[in-house]
Amino acid sequence: DIQMTQSPSTLSASVGDGVTITCRASQSVNDWLAWYRQRPGKAPELLIYKASSLESGVPSRFSGSGSETEFTLTITSLQPGDFATYHCQQYNSYPYTFGQGTKLEVK
Amino acid sequence: EVQLVESGGGLVQPGGSLRLSCVVSGFTFTNHWMHWVRQVPGKGLVWVSRIKSDGSAPAYADSVKGRFTISRDNAKNTLYLQMNSLRAEDTAVYYCIRDKGSSWYYDAFDIWGQGTMVTVSS
Numbered sequence: 001d002i003q004m005t006q007s008p009s010t011l012s013a014s015v016g017d018g019v020t021i022t023c024r025a026s027q028s029v030n031d032w033l034a035w036y037r038q039r040p041g042k043a044p045e046l047l048i049y050k051a052s053s054l055e056s057g058v059p060s061r062f063s064g065s066g067s068e069t070e071f072t073l074t075i076t077s078l079q080p081g082d083f084a085t086y087h088c089q090q091y092n093s094y095p096y097t098f099g100q101g102t103k104l105e106v107k
Numbered sequence: 108e109v110q111l112v113e114s115g116g117g118l119v120q121p122g123g124s125l126r127l128s129c130v131v132s133g134f135t136f137t138n139h140w141m142h143w144v145r146q147v148p149g150k151g152l153v154w155v156s157r158i159k160s161d162g163s164a165p166a167y168a169d170s171v172k173g174r175f176t177i178s179r180d181n182a183k184n185t186l187y188l189q190m191n192s193l194r195a196e197d198t199a200v201y202y203c204i205r206d207k208g209s210s211w212y213y214d215a216f217d218i219w220g221q222g223t224m225v226t227v228s229s
Contacts, residue, residue, distance in 0.1 A: 034215035034216070036152075036216075043202055043219035043220065043221055043222055044152065044202075044216075044219055045219070046207070046215055046216060046217045049207060049214060049215035049217075050214070050215070055215075055217065087151070087152055089152070089215070089216070091213065091214070091215060094157075094166050095154055095166075095168050095169070096142075096154040096157075097154065098151055098152040098153070098154070099151070100151050101151050101152075
């Protein structure tokens with residue numbers, strides 16, 4: 001199975017800040033990489049697919065980059081609703097696997 | 108409005124069975140592959156199973172293979188997960204998910220249900 005490792009596990013920031021989360025794959029996933037935001041008590045929401053494509057309806061404050069084994073999610077100008085847990089996922093091969101999650105907290 | 112509504116979760120004893128259902132609306136069900144993902148509260152997401160748009164080629168995580176069966180009734184716009192021989196480690200919230208791709212290709216998970224809790228305990 002492909003292992004997905006996110007860093008950091010926890011991130012503290014303030015409203016208006018910009019942050020970057022990294023996701024590393026144990027082997028190449030090409031660009032079959034997605035990012036999700038999960039607010040407390042809610043289901044995850046798709047933000048980015050195919051490593052860098054912005055899902056419809058998602059603000060342009062969110063952007064993704066990377067390929068093969070290293071990927072980043074960048075969020076600019078943090079809003080209150082962005083304080084949540086972020087998950088990366090590879091869907092290059094089965095079993096699809098997720099990172100352990102990055103919790104973005106209010107500083 | 109696109110919606111996925113799961114049901115069927117609950118408390119079951121180890122070794123027991125449950126069938127989860129997911130009724131979809133607001134989109135053409137037959138155009139999409141579907142998945143189940145589970146999450147222990149406070150923990151990460153784990154992919155469980157997938158089925159193609161025509162009901163073919165089910166795929167499973169090793170941890171559930173031989174115990175869980177995914178199926179769909181395209182006439183009823185409903186996805187199912189039959190879970191047998193349940194174990195304590197199957198305790199989780201189970202999400203029904205739409206694959207963003209079409210009937211002939213896969214992509215990320217763009218629509219998630221609200222989740223249904225399964226608790227396996229004596």
